[in-house]
Amino acid sequence: MKKEGISFEGKNVLVTGGAGFLGSWICDVLVHQGAKVTCVDNFASGLAKNIEHLKIKFIEHDISKPIEFDEKFDLVMHLASRASPFEFARYPIQILKANTLGIWVALGIAKKHKARFLYTSTSEIYGDPDPRFIPTPESYNGNVNPTGPRSCYDEAKRAGEAFVKAYELQHGMDTRIVRIFNTYGPRMRAGDIYGRVVSRFIEQALSGKPITVFGGGSQTRSFTYVTDEIEGILRLAALDEAEGEVVNIGSDKETSILELAKMIKKLTNSPSEIVFQPLPKDDPRRRCPDITKAKKLLKWKPGVSLEEGLRKTIAWYEANL
Numbered sequence: 001m002k003k004e005g006i007s008f009e010g011k012n013v014l015v016t017g018g019a020g021f022l023g024s025w026i027c028d029v030l031v032h033q034g035a036k037v038t039c040v041d042n043f044a045s046g047l048a049k050n051i052e053h054l055k056i057k058f059i060e061h062d063i064s065k066p067i068e069f070d071e072k073f074d075l076v077m078h079l080a081s082r083a084s085p086f087e088f089a090r091y092p093i094q095i096l097k098a099n100t101l102g103i104w105v106a107l108g109i110a111k112k113h114k115a116r117f118l119y120t121s122t123s124e125i126y127g128d129p130d131p132r133f134i135p136t137p138e139s140y141n142g143n144v145n146p147t148g149p150r151s152c153y154d155e156a157k158r159a160g161e162a163f164v165k166a167y168e169l170q171h172g173m174d175t176r177i178v179r180i181f182n183t184y185g186p187r188m189r190a191g192d193i194y195g196r197v198v199s200r201f202i203e204q205a206l207s208g209k210p211i212t213v214f215g216g217g218s219q220t221r222s223f224t225y226v227t228d229e230i231e232g233i234l235r236l237a238a239l240d241e242a243e244g245e246v247v248n249i250g251s252d253k254e255t256s257i258l259e260l261a262k263m264i265k266k267l268t269n270s271p272s273e274i275v276f277q278p279l280p281k282d283d284p285r286r287r288c289p290d291i292t293k294a295k296k297l298l299k300w301k302p303g304v305s306l307e308e309g310l311r312k313t314i315a316w317y318e319a320n321l
Contacts, residue, residue, distance in 0.1 A: 006238040009034035014073045014115075016063045016106055017080030017098075018056075019046030021188045022120065022180070025230045026077065027054055040067070044094060045082045050187055064094075064101035069109065075237060076110040077118045078103055078160075084189075084196050085150065085280070092152035099156035100163070107167045117175045118237045119164050123222075123250065124154040125179065128284040135290035138179065138246045148282040161246070174243050178233050181250025181289050185226030185309065186316035198223065198310070201261055202317050205270035215279030217258025220286045222251040225309030228302040235298040242297060248289035251302045260306075267310055 008030050015030070017023040018039030023046065030037050037056040040063055051058065061067055063080045081098040082091055103119060110117040127144035129136050144154050161177055168175045184198035191203075204211045232249035236242050261274050294300045304312075 006235055007033055008075070008234075008238065011035045011074045012038075012071060013075045013077065014038045014040065014069070014109065015077045015079060016040045016102065017046060017078070019043060019048060019051050019058075020079060021050075022183065022226070022230065022233075023079040024050035024187060025226055026079070026233065027051055027056055029230060029234060031056060038069070038071075038073075041080065044091070045084070045087070045189065047189070063105055064097040066105055067109075069113075073109065073113045073115040075116045075118065076106055076113070077120070077237065078106040079120045081153075081156075083122070083153070088150055088152055095152045096156045099160040103160045103163045107163060107173070111167060111171055111173060116237070117164065117167070117173060118233070119160060119175070119177045120233065121161050121177050121179045121246075122154070122157050123179055123181045123248070123287055123289065124150065125158045125161065126287075127154060128282065129286065131286065134286050135252060135288045136248070137290040138248055138293060145282050149280070150282050168244060176236050176242050176244065177246040178236050179246065179248045179289070180229065180233075181224055181248065181287065182221045183224045183226055183229040183250075185313050187226075188313075190317070190321065197221070197257065197260065198264075198313065199317070201264045202268065202314055203321065205264050205268040205272050206314075206317060206321060208270065208272055210275040211261045211265060211270075211272045213257055213261050213274055213276050214283060215257075216276065217261065218256055219279075219283060220254040220256050220288065221260075222254055222288045223260070223306055223309070224249070224251045224302055225304035225312070228304050232294060232298060232300045235300050239298065245293070245297065247293050247297065248291055249294055249300070250289040250291065251306075252289060252291050253306070254286065254288045255306060263307065264310060264314070267307070267314055
C-alpha cells in the first residue's frame with residue numbers, strides 16, 4: 001500500500017475465497033501489514049499452494065453454507081466465486097450460490113461482529129454496455145441478459161450488490177462494493193475451464209499451441225495488473241470516507257483481444273498461430289471503466305503498463321506451468 005495512513009495492522013480480517021487468485025494476493029498484503037487473517041475457501045477454484053507460505057488461519061468450507069466464528073472480525077471481505085467464463089456453463093449453480101447464499105452468510109457474519117464489509121463485484125454487471133456509456137461510470141445500470149449463458153455470474157453479482165445494499169439500508173452496516181475489471185498476473189489459473197483470456201493465451205503461446213481468439217478479436221477489455229488491482233481494493237476497504245461507495249477498479253486503457261494475442265505471441269517469442277473461433281453468445285463488445293471516482297476518492301490509478309505486467313506474468317508461467 002502506497003498511501004500513508006492506510007494500514008490493516010492489528011486488524012482481524014475474514015477473507016472468503018482467500019485461496020483464489022485475488023484472494024491470496026489480498027491475504028499476502030494483509031499479513032505483510034500485520035493483520036490477523038482468517039481465510040475460508042473450499043478450493044472450488046482456489047489452490048492450497050497460493051496460501052501455504054502464509055501464517056493465517058485457514059478453514060476449508062463452502063461459504064454458501066452457514067458457519068460460526070468465536071473471534072471478532074473488524075473487516076469481512078467476500079471474494080468467494082468462480083469467475084472464468086468457461087466455468088459458467090459447467091458450474092452455474094455454484095456460482096449463483098456463492099454470490100447469493102454465500103454473500104448472505106458473509107454479511108451475517110459481518111453484522112454479528114459489527115465489522116466493515118467489502119464485496120468484490122465485477123464489470124460483468126454492466127453486461128454489454130451502450131457505447132454512449134464507455135468509459136462506463138458506476139451510475140450505469142447495465143445491459144444484461146438475465147437468461148443468457150453468462151447470467152449465472154453477472155446476475156448473481158448484481159444480486160450480491162443488492163444484498164449488500166439491503167444490509168446497509170436495514171442494519172446500518174458499513175459496506176463498500178468494488179467492481180473489478182479484467183485482472184491478470186501470477187497465480188491466475190490456466191487450464192481448460194479455469195483459464196481466462198490472458199492465462200489462456202500465455203499457456204497456448206508457451207506450449208506452441210494455436211492462440212484461440214473468439215470472433216474477429218475486435219472486442220476490447222481493460223487489463224489491470226494484479227498489484228494495481230489489489231491496491232485499489234484495499235484502499236477502498238481501508239478508507240473511512242468510502243463507506244457505502246461503489247467503485248470501479250480497473251485500467252482505463254482499452255485493448256482489443258487481437259492486440260493482446262499479438263502482444264503475448266511477441267513477448268513469448270512463440271511460433272503459435274493465431275486462430276479464430278466463433279464468438280460466444282452475449283460476449284461484451286467493449287469494456288472500459290470510468291475510474292474518475294477511484295482517482296478522486298481513493299487517490300488510485302493503475303501504474304503497471306500492459307507490456308510490463310505481461311512480461312512479469314509470462315515469467316511466472318514459465319517458472320510454474
